[in-house]
Amino acid sequence: MRQLPREKIMYFGDTARTPYGPRPAEEVARFTRQIVEYLIQYRPKMIVVACNTATAVALEDIRSRVAIPVVGVIHPGARAANGRTQTGIVGVIGTDGTIRSGAYEHALKQLSPNIEVISLACPRFVPLVEQGNFRSQETKEVVESSLAPLQNRSIDTLILGCTHYPFLSETIAEAMGNHVALISSADETAREISTILHDRNRLTREGELPVHQFFCSGDPRMFRIIAQQWLGEQIELTPVVWQVPNIV
């Protein structure tokens, strides 16, 4: 919204089936297909798979099924890390599903064959974020012990390979130290969407600013409260949230 204020966003949050991280790949791929089938009826000009786990296991499948550009969050994060690292040693943290897929390692090696990638699943992070537990002593201890295997490995760039992790970025930064740059896939993906729409001459260049739409598969009340908390201060917007229960 901040980087592409002229573009209308139709956001689908699969709140009834979260979290995706621990689910088998085939199940995540099936859920992702269902959501894309739902959204495609609105004739979007682009699909963004804004979840690392779904990107890791379903991106190529979705790409083969629709005629519009499909962007995931893994290549943008990999590209940013590749541009940033000086030591050539990049860390990646993510859910079990994302790390097991090897998707970041594959994307980074494709860009730079000599890059070294150290991957680590951090399954305890998502529950902390879901509880809103960003800065407690417990969080600090979980983050420090989880990241211990990445210490003293000459990493200078760490990819936060899960949409939840940027909420822990201060604690992660303290644990890793000043010399490690943290890459948030969200910011990088928004940049790439802008680049791709520009290259394809599909950027919206004029007209009224859009009203976004939000869909969720679970109870819309909590979704609406959180969306207003997150978005209300920065932009004037009352999120329109529709429940789509029949997708599940």
Next chain:
Amino acid sequence: MRQLPREKIMYFGDTARTPYGPRPAEEVARFTRQIVEYLIQYRPKMIVVACNTATAVALEDIRSRVAIPVVGVIHPGARAANGRTQTGIVGVIGTDGTIRSGAYEHALKQLSPNIEVISLACPRFVPLVEQGNFRSQETKEVVESSLAPLQNRSIDTLILGCTHYPFLSETIAEAMGNHVALISSADETAREISTILHDRNRLTREGELPVHQFFCSGDPRMFRIIAQQWLGEQIELTPVVWQVPNIV
């Protein structure tokens, strides 16, 4: 080279006719057309106009003449600044030609209609860089007095809108202060090239690492010395430099 190590680069430096900054727009556009006509015979998969002045006055013309993607340095810098700014007030410094064109302001306003852009031509910077005069007392004074009009304007992001300016980035950063993020178009453009080639499924994904080629319109001896100084430490490469005098 660092961000796209698998891609072969054919670089043309118009050393016989540098600098472009003070030249009339029509002349810069004509020179740019000549260079593209020369390079296109090698059947590149993409053209990068790696000069702000040439991008500002010739990008759309070149785009209309060739069938491959043509990327300039202005939109990548504008996009990065738009993603970075929190105050919504962005500074742009460049040559007379770039600032006069209003190209950065146009690109930024297209992305974000409410962004405020403060542009400033810094014609004294390029001669300092050409003399290798990056950190002297004279440079410090020229940079400080040139940038004075940007002080106290709530700028939090400054686009270095000329390929030469990153050589002065330490001095510019000291003059602007810690709270101002400097955007180098070069890094951002390399990122966008990677994104666009990936989206178009044109990234090179395997094979031997490439040998780059360098062309220049003037004396190749000085070009060769400088290229080896800049590139020699980071990558194992003896630049192959060809003079193309008949282009002028």
